[in-house]
Amino acid sequence: xxxxxxxxxxxxxxxxxxxxxxxxxxxxxxxxxxxxxxxxxxxxxxxxxxxxxxxxxxxxxxxxxxxxxxxxxxxxxxxxxxxxxxxxxxxxxxxxxxxxxxxxxxxxxxxxxxxxxxxxxxxxxxxxxxxxxxxxxxxxxxxxxxxxxxxxxxxxxxxxxxxxxxxxxxxxxxxxxxxxxxxxxxxxxxxxxxxxxxxxxxxxxxxxxxxxxxxxxxxxxxxxxxxxxxxxxxxxxxxxxxxxxxxxxxxxxxxxxxxxxxxxxxxxxxxxxxxxxxxxxxxxxxxxxxxxxxxxxxxxxxxxxxxxxxxxxxxxxxxxxxxxxxxxxxxxxxxxxxxxxxxxxxxxxxxxxxxxxxxxxxxxxxxxxxxx
Numbered sequence: 001x002x003x004x005x006x007x008x009x010x011x012x013x014x015x016x017x018x019x020x021x022x023x024x025x026x027x028x029x030x031x032x033x034x035x036x037x038x039x040x041x042x043x044x045x046x047x048x049x050x051x052x053x054x055x056x057x058x059x060x061x062x063x064x065x066x067x068x069x070x071x072x073x074x075x076x077x078x079x080x081x082x083x084x085x086x087x088x089x090x091x092x093x094x095x096x097x098x099x100x101x102x103x104x105x106x107x108x109x110x111x112x113x114x115x116x117x118x119x120x121x122x123x124x125x126x127x128x129x130x131x132x133x134x135x136x137x138x139x140x141x142x143x144x145x146x147x148x149x150x151x152x153x154x155x156x157x158x159x160x161x162x163x164x165x166x167x168x169x170x171x172x173x174x175x176x177x178x179x180x181x182x183x184x185x186x187x188x189x190x191x192x193x194x195x196x197x198x199x200x201x202x203x204x205x206x207x208x209x210x211x212x213x214x215x216x217x218x219x220x221x222x223x224x225x226x227x228x229x230x231x232x233x234x235x236x237x238x239x240x241x242x243x244x245x246x247x248x249x250x251x252x253x254x255x256x257x258x259x260x261x262x263x264x265x266x267x268x269x270x271x272x273x274x275x276x277x278x279x280x281x282x283x284x285x286x287x288x289x290x291x292x293x294x295x296x297x298x299x300x301x302x303x304x305x306x307x308x309x310x311x312x313x314x315x316x317x318x319x320x321x322x323x324x325x326x327x328x329x330x331x332x333x334x335x336x337x338x339x340x341x342x343x344x345x346x347x348x349x350x351x352x353x354x355x356x357x358x359x360x361x362x363x364x365x366x367x368x369x370x371x372x
Contacts, residue, residue, distance in 0.1 A: 002048045005044070007041055013042040016044070016054075022278035024280075025282060027056070027075055030252035037061070043056040045089060054080065069100065072107070077107065108349070109350050111142075111349060117139040118345065119139075120137065120139050133324035152353055156355060176339040177317065207264065210260060211263065218246060218259065268289070270297040274309075276312065279314050
């Protein structure tokens, strides 16, 4: 298949994304408006008949003092990754990005390589010799994903060491998802473990109420988010970031971003943001107060968000990043321990890949990133 690549309008890009069952929220045109510190470009791939068959959102980050850029396609581009002529898709992109001044290209193919269901994860947790997900036999392996990785290596794409946890990438390599397609809501609830089901009932009995918020409630969201940041020792994003997310994402699609609160006796105890692209729904940010945990607001909120996703016809409820650690002494273990209670599955993508267009500048960036 003969392919051409060119810059496209946001409208063309959005129309293409809307024609698909789903795509990453990092690949919708409005995501560029969230990341204001990056310049952006919308790319389209066209076949010999002039039909658009792929799209990509490129974010450009300029190096200080010189007009050279890191070109980044988070969780993209949105192309046929299993095409036998993958190099014919990627070579025009590299040539175009080089012409735009890029010294290095980073991309995150949305290609799943392995899945572990809850039963497999639990068996791994119970085995003292198992420390990581990769030590557990996967419930499903996608052979074509290994072929994608082999092709990328042969083309010169490189992958950094991530220490196994998947946090060497900018976007998470390991995520946790609850499949919703071809399941009844009752089946989904039955998939929850006993503790989750008990906590949902406990919250309901205590009178925990889950409600949706709007733009005007983002300040309250920020209050809970900053409490969480202090407790969990991370640097919070400012309120303006979430206000911008809300404005630009919901301008593109009024249902792209949602805000939820779980409250008890009129006091907001937990909050979360949710993103929607086609049939894929993400729980993107979560926050909670230091009080009221005994009435299990987070469980009630997740159950409501999942039910709303199901009602929208979503095929996947995505709880986002986990590490692959199954070691109970690892500080990241709690992430997978909490999410596995939903009865979903851990999912590994092929990870992010880099292509150095200028080896000297690429190496300098690598050294800078390794010191951060």
